[in-house]
Amino acid sequence: MQTQLADFIKDTPEGREAEAILRACVHCGFCTATCPTYQLLGDELDGPRGRIYLIKQLLEGHDVTEKTRLHLDRCLTCRSCESTCPSGVHYSRLADIGRHIIEQRVPRSGAEAAKRWALREFVPRADVFGIAMKAGRAVRGLLPAALKEKVPDARPSGPWPKPRHARRMIALAGCAQPAMAPSINAATARVLDAVGVSLVEQPGAGCCGAVRFHLNDQEGGRDDARRNIDAWWPAVERGEVEAIVMTASGCGVQVKDYGHLLAQDPAYAEKAARISAMTRDVSEIVAAEGEKLQELLRTRRGEAVAVAFQSPCTLQHGQQIRGVVESLLTTAGFTLTPVRDGHLCCGSAGTYSLLQPELSKQLRANKLAALGEGGATMIASANIGCMTHLQAGTTTPVRHWVELVDSRLNGFPL
Template sequence: MQTSIIDALRDTEDGREADRILRACTHCGFCTATCPTYQALGDERDGPRGRIYLIKQVLEGETPSHKTQRHLDRCLTCRACETTCPSGVEYAKLADIGRDLVDRQVERPLGERGLRWALSHVVAYRRRFAVVNALGQFARPLLVGRLAPLRQKLPPRRPRVDWPRATDAKRLMLVHDGCVQPVATPNTNAHAAHILARLNIRLVAPAAAGCCGALSQHLSHREQARDFARANIDAWWPYIEQGAEAIVITASGCGASITEYGYMLRNDAAYAEKAARVSALARDLSDVLAAEDLSALGDIGGGRRVAYHPPCTLQNAPGLHDHVGAVLAQAGYQLTHVADAHLCCGSAGTYSILQPEMANRLRSDKLRSLDADEPEMIVTANVGCQLHLEAAAGRPVRHWIELLTPEALGAPSRQAA
């Protein structure tokens, strides 16, 4: 695709990067076949090809409007388009640049600005989010009438699972805790720690690490996202120097961000090398377990029927690998057939809050597919997907790692005994 980027942008970092990405696009339209919003709305501007043209027009000097902003906002950043693009167009990177450019020129309504501020300044900070969640849980009985939909945004209360006691395991791995997961689904990493302890691996969650930066990145707060990345690198680096083998990701949305730290900080002289190292060490939990001998787990599944929803980030992010199905099958679970498994569930980070109508429509479609073969439960690999689906599902929705521990089946934990 030929470009004519305006002088004010041509020699900037964003201008050069956008020009590189745009020139790879041949406008073939293959991407529309896997785009959830294009499939749902049938509007070219709500598909990758149309959004690429909208961004190109802004880069070439055309003044964006609220309509431009709305079509870019409707993008889930699921990156399904990237997996079907024969030219390798890095759409997600272009979308981040485009949203930022448009947001600088088009002022959002006050309500939108307030909501987006709260998401980036409250949800992205673990302790702040914990306070808000506690207040929401306290006020849950009062959420009736028009406020009733807010109940769906409150994670259900779950009994705590303790981490395994300290062991003399010689192998060390880190785990990313993040911002929402420790509050909303605090047992996910505890289950992972129990499983890895049985494999003689000590899992450590450095307290100083926090939000991965994805939330800020997709809200056009890209410098805040880079600050989160730097803070995490600083928190992990002493353990990496001690020989940590991997940074284990149990929320694939975070993994998609962390595997791109090297790209995010490529021009930061102080962090570029460390960031690249961190990206190389980041691995999804299923990828870690797939490389281990899991025979000790036995047939814990006992043939139980499970529907697996693979998060978009685990399917489409270049730095992640999805072995969830294989690990569950090895543990004795029977995975049901799920039609259109590649389509997004509608969670997409903050998307379910900012674009509730489209998010709920996609969730309804996804739950029909997941429920079609009548599984006992639904499992996924990302906290956002888990909470979004759980709010409307008629059956349990869990992180898949829970199915590998005795607690998942109601038995006492051998590690906690």
């Protein structure tokens, strides 16, 4: 696509990156068919090709309005379009650049600005989020429906094995997950302990930065990344840990991108690239220990459970990890049911479910219908945001897949 970027952006790193992405797009429209918002709204401007065109206009200095911003707001950043695109167009990076600029050109006001400010300020703070979650559980019945569904029931997390192996890895605790489902990292620690790896959480690390970054506080998101790097770096530098393990695929896609996000920061560029290179989704770690896992599970088969796996967009499109979790669940003796349109987003998408509730609910209803078609009695996922969002719309239990493997391996109840 031919572009003539405006002076304000053309000689900047963002401008050069945006121009390369725009040039790669041949306008074929293959991506449109797999875009969830295009499928729901039927408007070219609510699909990837239309949004690319809108961002091109923005970067060329043309007038943009609240309508332009709305079409970009409706994008889930699910990256289904990237998986489909035959030309390798890195849409999500272009969207980040476009959103950052439109936020300045068409600023928000009133309730919309206040809502985004509150999400940016409170969600990434694990301590504040933890207190809010406890308070929310205490007064759950009094909360408005939109908030009530963000407060999952508390479940016991079980023991965290003491570090006893020479092989060590760091787990990201994150911001929302420790308060919503501490059982996920504890189950991961038990599964990894069983295959000979001790998992530790490093004090000082917190939110991966995705919340603030995707609410257009991009510098705030980078600060979160720097704080995590500072917390992890001493153990990494001393060679004490093999990997940084992500149990939420939404965080994984962000941390794997630290190298790119901090590439212009001379103090952090090298460290960020190393951290990204050693970051793995927990499924990649467990799959690498597949033989040990298989051996351990040989004598620990439980009752047959039919499971539908919802592969989060951040896992299958963001990290391009497909089929790995499905294979691990099969190894653990679960029966996987087929899931129609598995490439489509469930509507959670970080804070999207709070900012675009109507579209989010439609996508959830569609996803739950698809997940239920094979008769599953359990839904598995790989991201806390998707889990909470889906659970609010169904009585079928929704669990992280690693909790299912842990239940087979260690007998911990689901």
